[in-house]
Amino acid sequence: MNDLVKRSGRGVYVQGNDIDTDRIIPARFLKCVTFDELGPALFYDERFDTQDVSKGHILDAPVHQGASIMISDTNFGCGSSREHAPQALQKFGFEVIIAESFAEIFHGNCTTLGMPCLIMEKTQRKALAALVGHHPDAEFLIDLQAQTLMFANEQFSFTMKDSAREAFLTGRFDPLDELLVAKDAIQAVAARLSYSDHSG
Amino acid sequence: MGKNLYQKVWDDHLVGPLENGQYQIFMGLHLIHEVTSPQAFGMLKDKDLKVAYPGRTFATVDHIIPTDDQSRPFSDPMAERMMAVLSDATEMHGIEFFQPNSGSQGIVHVVGPELGLTQPGITICCGDSHTSTHGAFGCIALGIGTSQVRDVLASQTLAMDPLKVRRIEVTGTLSTGVTAKDVTLHIIRMLGVNGGVGYAYEYAGAVIEAMTMEARMTVCNMSIEGGARCGYINPDETTFAYLKGRERVPSGAGFDAAKRRWAGYASDPDAHYDDVVVIDGSAIEPTVTWGVTPAQALGIGERIPDPAAAEGLDQELMSDALRYMQLEADAPIAGTKIDVAFIGSCTNGRLSDFQAVADVIEGRQVASSVRAIAVPGSEKVDQAARALGLHNIFTAAGFEWRKPGCSMCLAMNPDKLVGDEVCASSSNRNFMGRQGSSTGRTILMSPIMVAAAAIQGAVADARDVFQLEQTS
Numbered sequence: 001m002n003d004l005v006k007r008s009g010r011g012v013y014v015q016g017n018d019i020d021t022d023r024i025i026p027a028r029f030l031k032c033v034t035f036d037e038l039g040p041a042l043f044y045d046e047r048f049d050t051q052d053v054s055k056g057h058i059l060d061a062p063v064h065q066g067a068s069i070m071i072s073d074t075n076f077g078c079g080s081s082r083e084h085a086p087q088a089l090q091k092f093g094f095e096v097i098i099a100e101s102f103a104e105i106f107h108g109n110c111t112t113l114g115m116p117c118l119i120m121e122k123t124q125r126k127a128l129a130a131l132v133g134h135h136p137d138a139e140f141l142i143d144l145q146a147q148t149l150m151f152a153n154e155q156f157s158f159t160m161k162d163s164a165r166e167a168f169l170t171g172r173f174d175p176l177d178e179l180l181v182a183k184d185a186i187q188a189v190a191a192r193l194s195y196s197d198h199s200g
Numbered sequence: 201m202g203k204n205l206y207q208k209v210w211d212d213h214l215v216g217p218l219e220n221g222q223y224q225i226f227m228g229l230h231l232i233h234e235v236t237s238p239q240a241f242g243m244l245k246d247k248d249l250k251v252a253y254p255g256r257t258f259a260t261v262d263h264i265i266p267t268d269d270q271s272r273p274f275s276d277p278m279a280e281r282m283m284a285v286l287s288d289a290t291e292m293h294g295i296e297f298f299q300p301n302s303g304s305q306g307i308v309h310v311v312g313p314e315l316g317l318t319q320p321g322i323t324i325c326c327g328d329s330h331t332s333t334h335g336a337f338g339c340i341a342l343g344i345g346t347s348q349v350r351d352v353l354a355s356q357t358l359a360m361d362p363l364k365v366r367r368i369e370v371t372g373t374l375s376t377g378v379t380a381k382d383v384t385l386h387i388i389r390m391l392g393v394n395g396g397v398g399y400a401y402e403y404a405g406a407v408i409e410a411m412t413m414e415a416r417m418t419v420c421n422m423s424i425e426g427g428a429r430c431g432y433i434n435p436d437e438t439t440f441a442y443l444k445g446r447e448r449v450p451s452g453a454g455f456d457a458a459k460r461r462w463a464g465y466a467s468d469p470d471a472h473y474d475d476v477v478v479i480d481g482s483a484i485e486p487t488v489t490w491g492v493t494p495a496q497a498l499g500i501g502e503r504i505p506d507p508a509a510a511e512g513l514d515q516e517l518m519s520d521a522l523r524y525m526q527l528e529a530d531a532p533i534a535g536t537k538i539d540v541a542f543i544g545s546c547t548n549g550r551l552s553d554f555q556a557v558a559d560v561i562e563g564r565q566v567a568s569s570v571r572a573i574a575v576p577g578s579e580k581v582d583q584a585a586r587a588l589g590l591h592n593i594f595t596a597a598g599f600e601w602r603k604p605g606c607s608m609c610l611a612m613n614p615d616k617l618v619g620d621e622v623c624a625s626s627s628n629r630n631f632m633g634r635q636g637s638s639t640g641r642t643i644l645m646s647p648i649m650v651a652a653a654a655i656q657g658a659v660a661d662a663r664d665v666f667q668l669e670q671t672s
Contacts, residue, residue, distance in 0.1 A: 016520075017513045018393055018493050022631040026638070027610045031264065031278040033238045033285045035346075045638035073513050075394035078427065078493075079631060080610075081329040082236060083345035104397060104429050105329060109345035163361050166220035175359035176247075176351050178218055185215050186357055189226045190253065193212065194461055197255035198229065198317045198448040 004168050007096050007116070007142040009068030011151070012058055013129040014043075019072055020079035021106060025088045038084055039091030059092075063136035068095045071120075071129050075099075077106025086110045096142060098149075098158065100125055111164045114173050116144060118158040128156055144168050202468025205321075205434055206365050206400045209340045209465060213323045215357055222359045228322035228339075230257040230352045231308050232295075234264055234282045235612065236327030240349035241289040251293040253356040258317060259290045259297040262307045263612045267575050267602035270300050279613070293353075306578020306604045309333040309546035313417065314580050316446025320435035320462035325352055330546045330628065331430075332423040336416035337443075338435035338465055340400070343424060363429050364398055364474035369405035372482030376670045377663035379556070380415035381548060381626070381646035383407065384422040385487040387479060389497040396428030399474070402467065403433050407481035413442040414552040421547045422628055425494040434466035486662060488645040489630045490533050491521030496630075497644070500661045503530050524632055525641050526620070534659050536643065539621040541572040541654035542635075543599075543647050545609040548626035549577030551584050553647045558593040560648055560666040566598030567657030573615065574599045575607040599654070611636025624653035 029041040047057040054060050070089065076099040077085060086109045089097065097110060098118045107117050120128065131152050132138075141150040144165060149156040160168075167173040203211075215224040232240075237259070244251070251257065264279040273280040290297040298304040298311060305311070309330050312318040320338035325331060327349045334341035348358055368391075370383060388395075401423050408416065416433050423431025433439075440459050443449045450458050485499030496518070498504070506529040507518035522529060527536065543549070543557060554574065566572045574594045576582040582604055585591055591601040608615040609627035616636025617623055623635055623642050630642040643659060652662035662668065 015513070015516075017517050020493075020629075020631045022610075022629065022634050026633050027612050028636070030235050030612060031276070031282065033282055034242060035239060045633045050638060075397070075427065078393055079329065079425075079629060081327060081331075081343040081345055083239075083327075083347060084236075086345075101394060101397060103394070103427065105343055105345060105424075109347065112345065112347040161361070163221045170219060172220055174347070175218065175220075175222070176347075176354060179224060179351055179355040179357050179359060180249075182215055182224055182355075182357070186224075186226060186252075186355060189213065189215050190356070193226070193228065195228065195319065195322060195458075197253065198258075198315075198319075 004171055005144045008139055009095060010066060010136065010138070011069040011071055011132045011140055012064040012067040013071045013132050014058060015073060017074045018078055019076050021077055021082050021085040022079055024077065024085040025082065030082060030084050035084060035087040035091065038088040042088040042092040066093065068093055069098065069140050070094050071098045071125065071132060073099060074101050076102050078103040081105045083109045086113050086115060090115055098125065107161065107164070111167060111173055112175070116160065116168055117164065118160060120156065120158045124156050201472050202470040204365050204402060204467040204471040204473060205338055205432055205465050206340060206363065206402070209321055209323060210362065212321070218359055222361055224357045225323060225360050226357050227325050227352050228256065229317055229324045231312055231324065231326035232257060232259045232349065233308050233328065234261045234286045236346050237349050238282060238285040238289060239346050240353055243347070243350040244353055249354045251295065251353045254294040256356060257295045257353065259286060259295055260305055260308050260311050261286065261300065263606045263610065265300065265605040266613050267605050267607050267615055270603055276614070303579055306580065307546045307549060307606055309421065310549060310577035310581060313337065313413070314446070314578060316443055316449035319443065319449070320439060321465035325358060329424045330421050332428070333417050333421040333546055335420040335423065335430050335432035336413060337439055338432055338462065340430055340432065342430050363400045365402055366396070366399045366475040366477060367402045367404055367473045369476065369478045370403065370407035370481040371405045371478060372407060372480055374407055374481055374484065377486055377648065377668040378484050379646040379648065380411060380418035382484055382487040383481065384419045385489070385494065385497045385644065386484045388422060388426040388494045389487065390479065391426055391477065393425060393493050393495045394427040396423065396426040399428050401426070401428040401431035402473070403431060405481065408433055409436065412552060413438060414550045417550070418547055422494065425628060435462050436466070486646065486649050488533055488643055488649060488659060490525065490527060491518065492524055492630055492632050494628070494630060494644060496521055498533060500534055503532050504528065506530055534661060536659040537622065538570060538624045538643070538653050538658060540617060540623040541566065541570055541650050542608045542623055542625045542627065543650050544575030544577065544607050545627040546577065547628040548647045549575060549581065551581050553626065554585050554590050555588070557647050557651045558590045560662070561597040561651050561655065562593050564597055564655050566654045569657050570654050572599040572654045573602055573608065575602045576604045578604050608635050610634060624650045624659065626650050
C-alpha cells in the first residue's frame with residue numbers, strides 16, 4: 001500500500017549522533033560510474049571487519065532483515081555531499097529515514113530520490129526506537145499528510161521540512177521537470193546578470 | 201534596512217518560485233569532478249537531455265588521481281574508468297576539462313580560485329561539500345548531490361530553500377603560530393558540527409579582514425564541517441588584489457568595472473542577520489582534534505575531555521571517539537605519537553601553506569618513525585612551489601613531494617593509512633575510516649602543526665618546536 005504520502009514497512013534503529021556519510025558509505029566504494037551496486041556497501045566498515053567478517057551490526061540482525069524504515073539520532077548524514085550515501089540506503093532497501101535532525105545536503109539528496117526524512121523530537125524518537133527493538137516484526141504506518149506515525153498500537157508525530165513535505169504531497173520530489181519548464185525565465189536571468197561565463 | 205551579501209546574490213540569481221515553496225536559483229558557475237558527476241551525465245542521457253550552458257561548467261580530476269605515477273592508464277582500473285567517463289562526457293558536451301599536465305589540473309576548490317573562475321557576487325555549485333571554500337571571494341558556493349549536478353547540467357538552476365544568515369565576528373588579533381585553520385576548528389568547536397544547519401555563515405571581524413585570500417579559503421572551506429550550507433566573506437581590496445591579473449578575470453577597464461560591481465555585493469552596514477556570534481580571536485590557541493568529528497577539538501595545551509561531563513548520546517559519542525582514537529580522557533593531546541604526516545587538501549594545499557611550512561622546517565628532519573607527504577593542491581601550486589625551491593626544502597627535511605590531488609584527505613587514490621596508524625593531517629575531516637583504513641586515526645591541525653608533529657614524531661606545539669616568537 002506504499003504510495004508517496006502513505007508509507008509502511010518494518011523498522012530498525014541505528015543509534016548514534018553525527019553519523020557521517022563516510023560511515024554510511026566509505027570512500028573506497030565511491031569508485032563507480034553508476035550507483036547500482038552500492039546497496040551491499042552500506043555502513044560497510046561498521047558491519048564488517050577488515051577480513052569482511054560480520055561484526056553483528058544491527059542491520060545484519062536476522063529480525064531486522066527487510067526493514068525499510070531507519071531511525072537514527074541527531075545530525076544524520078553530515079559530512080560529504082556524496083549522493084552515494086542516500087543511494088546506498090535506498091538500494092539497501094530503506095524508504096524512509098527518521099532522525100532528530102539531518103545534515104542539509106543529505107536531506108536534499110534524500111528528498112530528490114523520493115526518500116522522506118522525518119524529523120522526530122528526542123522523547124518520542126527514543127520511545128519509538130525502544131519499541132522497534134521489542135517489536136521488530138511490527139509494521140509502521142506513516143502518513144506524510146497528517147504527519148503521524150502508527151507503530152505497535154502507539155501514535156507518534158513528526159515534522160518535515162515544508163518544501164520537502166509539499167514535494168511528496170504533490171508528487172514533485174524530483175524538481176527537474178519543473179526547473180526545465182522555466183527555460184525562458186532562466187535565459188532572461190542569464191542575460192540580465194552582469195557577468196557571463198568565464199570560458200577562454 | 202540594508203541587505204547582506206547572501207540576499208543580494210540570491211535576488212540577482214532568482215528565476216522564480218517553485219510549486220513546493222522552494223525557489224529556482226540560477227548557477228553562475230558549475231564545477232565538476234570525476235567522483236560525483238559522471239553518474240549525472242548518465243541521468244541526462246536517460247532523459248535525452250543536453251547540457252544547457254556548457255560554457256558555465258568546468259571539469260577537473262582530483263579525488264582518484266594518483267600522486268606518484270599519473271601516467272595513463274592509471275594502475276587502478278576503476279579510477280581509470282571514472283577518468284575515461286568524465287573525459288568522454290566533457291568532450292561530448294563541450295565542457296572545458298582541466299586534464300592532468302594541462303598546467304591547470306588540481307583540486308577543484310584550488311583550481312577555481314587560482315584561475316579566477318571564482319568571483320564575488322556569483323553563485324557556484326559543485327558535487328562536493330567543500331565547495332563552501334569559494335565563499336571566501338564573497339560568492340554563494342554550494343555543495344550539491346549528483347541529482348542536483350544533473351539539474352544544473354540540464355537547466356543551470358537549482359531548487360533551493362532560502363537560508364538564514366549568521367554573522368560570525370572574529371575580533372582581535374591572532375597570536376603568532378595561530379592560523380586560519382585554528383580559527384575554523386575553534387569556531388566549529390564552539391558552535392558544533394550541526395550548529396550551522398539552516399544557515400549561511402558570514403565571517404567578519406578584524407581577524408578575518410586581516411587574512412590573505414588563501415587563509416580566508418581555509419576558513420570558508422570548513423563551513424560545511426560546522427553544518428552550514430555555505431560560508432562567505434565580504435569582498436574587499438584583498439579580494440580584488442588577488443583576482444587582478446588572473447587568467448579568467450577581465451583586465452583593463454573590464455577589471456575596473458568588475459571591481460565596482462563586486463564591491464557592491466558586500467553586506468550593507470545596516471544589513472539584517474538572523475544571528476550574530478562574536479569570537480575573541482586573540483584567545484584562539486593552535487587547535488587540534490582529539491576525536492572523530494571536527495568539533496571534538498581542543499587547544500594544544502588542553503587535556504582531552506572526560507565523557508563523564510557530557511550526557512546521553514553525546515557522552516556515548518565521546519566515549520566511542522576515545523575508544524576509536526585509543527586516547528584517554530584527561531590526558532594531554534600533546535605528546536600523542538603519530539605515524540603519518542599529511543600536508544595538502546582543499547583546506548590547506550595552497551602555496552602559502554607550503555611556504556609557511558618551508559619557513560619552519562628548513563634544516564630540520566622528520567622523525568624516522570614518521571611517513572610524511574606533501575601534496576600540492578594543483579599543478580599551479582606545484583609549479584609555484586618548485587619555482588621557489590620549496591619542494592627541495594620539503595624533501596631535504598624528509599617529506600615526499602607528490603603530484604597534485606586530494607590524496608590522503610579521503611584516500612580514494614593509493615595514498616592511505618594502514619591499520620590503525622595515526623595521521624597528523626592538514627585536511628578537513630577526522631571521521632572514522634576517513635583516510636583509507638577502517639581503523640585509521642586522524643588528528644586535524646594546521647600545516648605548521650603537522651610539520652611540528654612530523655619532526656617530533658608526536659603532536660606538539662609548533663610555537664615551541666619552531667621557537668616562534670610573539671611579535672607585537
